[in-house]
Amino acid sequence: MIGYRPVAVAHYLAGVTVLALPADVRDRYREEFGSELRELGPVSQVTTAASLLRGAIALRHALQEREMIITPHPATADWRCRLGRHHYISHPDDNPEVRGQSVLECTRCGKHEDGPAVGPVLGTVAAGLAFPGAGGRSPAPVARAAGAPGDRHGHHPLTGTADSPRHHCGYHSDENLKHARGMFPGREPDAIQW
Amino acid sequence: MSQRGPGPIEPTQKVLTALAGQPGRELHATDLRARTGLPVGIIYPMLARLEALQWVDSGWQRPPVHRPGSPRRRYYRLTPHGLAMARGELARARARPGTATERRHGHPGRQQ
Numbered sequence: 285m286i287g288y289r290p291v292a293v294a295h296y297l298a299g300v301t302v303l304a305l306p307a308d309v310r311d312r313y314r315e316e317f318g319s320e321l322r323e324l325g326p327v328s329q330v331t332t333a334a335s336l337l338r339g340a341i342a343l344r345h346a347l348q349e350r351e352m353i354i355t356p357h358p359a360t361a362d363w364r365c366r367l368g369r370h371h372y373i374s375h376p377d378d379n380p381e382v383r384g385q386s387v388l389e390c391t392r393c394g395k396h397e398d399g400p401a402v403g404p405v406l407g408t409v410a411a412g413l414a415f416p417g418a419g420g421r422s423p424a425p426v427a428r429a430a431g432a433p434g435d436r437h438g439h440h441p442l443t444g445t446a447d448s449p450r451h452h453c454g455y456h457s458d459e460n461l462k463h464a465r466g467m468f469p470g471r472e473p474d475a476i477q478w
Numbered sequence: 479m480s481q482r483g484p485g486p487i488e489p490t491q492k493v494l495t496a497l498a499g500q501p502g503r504e505l506h507a508t509d510l511r512a513r514t515g516l517p518v519g520i521i522y523p524m525l526a527r528l529e530a531l532q533w534v535d536s537g538w539q540r541p542p543v544h545r546p547g548s549p550r551r552r553y554y555r556l557t558p559h560g561l562a563m564a565r566g567e568l569a570r571a572r573a574r575p576g577t578a579t580e581r582r583h584g585h586p587g588r589q590q
């Protein structure tokens with residue numbers, strides 16, 4: 285039912301309510317509140333508009349929570365994450381195209397380590413440039429570099445240490461074996477010295 | 479990041495009951511107000527939280543019903559995920575004796 289046009293007071297209160305909301309949703313709620321008020325009589329319009337105004341702050345917080353749930357906001361993350369001290373763990377990537385590789389995710393804030401997708405040599409170089417003390421404080425870039433087929437340091441994806449002679453990066457997966465054969469034609473991957 | 483629940487327990491139960499009562503049916507805020515008796519100042523924030531949790535989705539009134547120049551209604555309905563979650567939550571709430579307020583304040587004779 286489309287009833288009365290909102291009375292001035294109700295129109296004003298609804299307008300103030302809308303102004304309290306984030307800018308990107310004001311048009312939506314202006315129209316929504318307008319349709320709500322039109323279904324009411326003049327007195328109910330005023331009481332409803334007053335109720336909307338009372339709930340404006342709660343609605344604003346709810347809308348801000350929505351943004352935080354969709355994209356975790358740094359201000360709400362653990363203080364260590366805000367300082368860039370994420371606690372990454374590695375787990376297998378769901379993407380079948382990168383089978384054998386792993387992704388890094390912070391256990392505290394859920395941030396994915398998404399450094400530049402680089403090739404075998406650039407991976408090591410980029411890790412060294414971005415983190416001159418690679419292998420020290422932040423294992424994430426080192427682990428990402430270790431996931432690249434061309435990593436020669438044998439860094440462990442979690443610890444970042446270079447004490448393991450074996451690759452923990454899916455080197456023996458089919459894709460990486462093909463990649464290695466392409467780089468060194470005529471040589472068996474097992475004979476390749478990384 | 480831990481997600482908070484959709485809001486205070488009893489109003490949330492009322493809204494979820496109204497939405498889950500007829501799955502697939504879309505309700506607008508005026509419908510929800512009539513069914514729950516809650517003021518719109520509570521209903522809108524709750525719907526926003528339920529949307530954030532993807533329990534509810536919403537959409538504008540379809541054109542054949544809409545008159546040009548008049549504001550459109552926005553309809554809300556439970557998503558399949560939201561329906562499953564709402565039914566679970568409501569079943570759990572029914573299994574707990576007493577109202578949420580009584581449980582919160584340790585009403586005598588009621589199970590905590």
